[in-house]
Amino acid sequence: MTVFALIDGNSFYCSCERVFDPTLAKRPVIVLSNGDGCAVARTPEAKALGIRMGQPWFQMRDLCRTNKVAVFSSNYALYGDMSARMNEVYRLFSPAIEVYSIDESFLDLSGLGGTDLVAHARELRATVRQWTGIPTCVGLGPTKTLAKLANWLAKHDPERGGVCDFREAGPREAAMARIPVGEVWGVGSASVGKLEALGCRTAADLARLDPYLARQLLTVVGERIVWELRGTSCLPLEEVAPPRKxxxxxxxxxxxxxxxxxxxxxxxxxxxxxxxxxxxxxxxxxxxxxxxxxxxxxxxxxxxxxxxxxxxxxxxxxxxxxxxxxxxxxxxxxxxxxxxxxxxxxxxxxxxxxxxxxxxxxxxxxxxxxxxxxxxxxxxxxxxxxxxxxxxGLTRAWATRFEHRSPRYTTQLDELPLARA
Known part of the structure; x- marks a missing residue:
């Protein structure tokens, strides 16, 4: 049986900042986009304050100051290096990996025989946390779409301990009945309205949709999503990244x-x-x-x-x-x-x-x-x-501002963290 795992870093950019500053552990943290324009990453504590993804910095400046929110400019040198370190750990747990984004990777766990894959996923999370300091969640499933959906539930259901297993049809279908259709990988905001008009409000509803109708409504991508939600794998692991378009x-x-x-x-x-x-x-x-x-x-x-x-x-x-x-x-x-x-x-x-x-x-x-x-x-x-x-230009007065950027702790020699006895 084909088994995929989707592992990603929780509030990844913010978690990278927390690794090198333990005082941020319980404090709300946000990371701003290029030019300190808007919020692109938020910890749960920051979300609880009402800070929205994409909210402009000037709108929340006073809120952040009042609530002692730690604010950082994007530090892509740091985030990219931490991502590479995490993927090196993943390679110890799976022979085949697809780096999907800076904070997400698909792992193929199909060839692990009689291994307890839930225990394997928990060990993976623990190792990544111990070796890099980044908290993660893992979703398991027979298709990439189901693995990603399981990952979403692992994040939003604390009782699962950061790992959600969607390999078995019965428990999977019961859980999918509670997941909004907009959380399915590949279903954009424009598609949600079309699906809800047909009565598809949950991931389970979408899985029951006629594939031919899904193709008419959402093109071949929609048909592929339906089959993937039913447990039929349509998206292979891409170990070699496709050429840039x-x-x-x-x-x-x-x-x-x-x-x-x-x-x-x-x-x-x-x-x-x-x-x-x-x-x-x-x-x-x-x-x-x-x-x-x-x-x-x-x-x-x-x-x-x-x-x-x-x-x-x-x-x-x-x-x-x-x-x-x-x-x-x-x-x-x-x-x-x-x-x-x-x-x-x-x-x-x-x-x-x-x-x-x-x-x-x-x-x-x-x-x-x-x-x-x-x-x-x-x-x-x-x-x-x-x-x-x-x-x-030489002076570049127009250059993008990074007023809140942390040091590039892992890639810049003169910005390495210092330990004092």
Whole structure:
């Protein structure tokens, strides 16, 4: 019998902060998005205060101050490293792992023979907690959708001790009758209304829905969900991550940007980072989307600008992408607005070595490869941003603020935690 486990970190970003500061153990903690814009992680104590996911920081600043909430800026260097450490532990408990997100992984436990899988899951949780300090929950099921649903119940039912087993049909169906249909993996907010109109209010109701009707209502994804909820596995474990389909770098500004030169500088910095990501994954793009907009929370006129430019050929050359990005900003810029955010995005990525050549090839690929290789080597050796194009700016007054960021305890030598006797 196929058995999947879905394990994830509880309030993962907040738990990472708590690992290195024991005084936060019982204190409400939140982590803010890039630019300290809104809440992206909350502990149960913070949720109890009424802090909502995605709530803007300026709306809850006074509430956090009054209730002594510990507030942190996103520290992705720390969170990414802690995630990698957790996955190393997982590999001791399963031969096959799919890293689904920074705080979630699927494990294939099918080949463990007569092992008591619930006890195995409890040992996994205990080991992760002991070795990394991160609390987790585990869901078990014959399909990935059921494992994820079991994980949800493990979080919300304290009596289960952090582990929920959905392998047996009887107990599973009884539990699913109490789980709202919106908690099923793959059922978005738009789909909930359609399903509730048909009387599907719980996960059990959705499992009983005619698969053909589910396909008509929610496309092939909906049909697949129904079969998975019935215990028929349709989603295999993806041990090798599929190729990226898109890439983006977007940031809020520290203040408001009102002049073209500063906006071009910011977009140039974002484009430089985008190009680094593409080269890191061995990808290239032949289309670039540039956007910037004002904040809906600001008084005054609003404006949002966006344009996609097609490149002569697919590339990951920083300089080629910079030329396209800066020209696009100039073309869609409008005076008289106070911009709060800008970004660059690309879709339809292809492997760099598979990029088609144009009939009239004007790019010296060998020279480009040597230059980009040298650029990446310097930044890898001395730290990101050591060597960058001048168009990305020197002072960067617009740069995203991280006013509450904790040290990068595990990846930055001069920020390692200190122990005093």
């Amino acid at each position: 898109g890439c983006a770098v977007t940031r809020n500004f520290a203040g408001r940007v009102e002049d073209l030169a500063t906006l071009q500088e910011a977009v140039a910095a974002h484009t430089t980072r985008l190009a680094e990501k593409l080269r890191h994954h061995g990808l290239a793009t032949d289309a670039l989307t540039v956007f910037f907009h004002t904040s809906t929370h600001d008084a005054g006129p609003q404006h949002a600008a966006s344009r996609t430019v097609t490149l002569p050929e697919a590339t990951n050359d920083t300089l080629a992408l910079l030329r396209a990005a800066r020209a696009t900003v100039a073309a869609i810029w409008r005076e008289g607005f106070r911009y709060s955010k800008a970004g660059v995005m690309t879709m339809g990525l292809i492997r760099a070595e598979e990029a088609p050549r144009p009939l009239f090839d004007g790019l010296d690929r060998e020279r480009s490869a040597r230059l980009m290789g040298a650029l990446d080597a310097v930044n890898a050796r001395w730290g990101r941003g050591t060597l960058v194009p001048a168009s990305t």
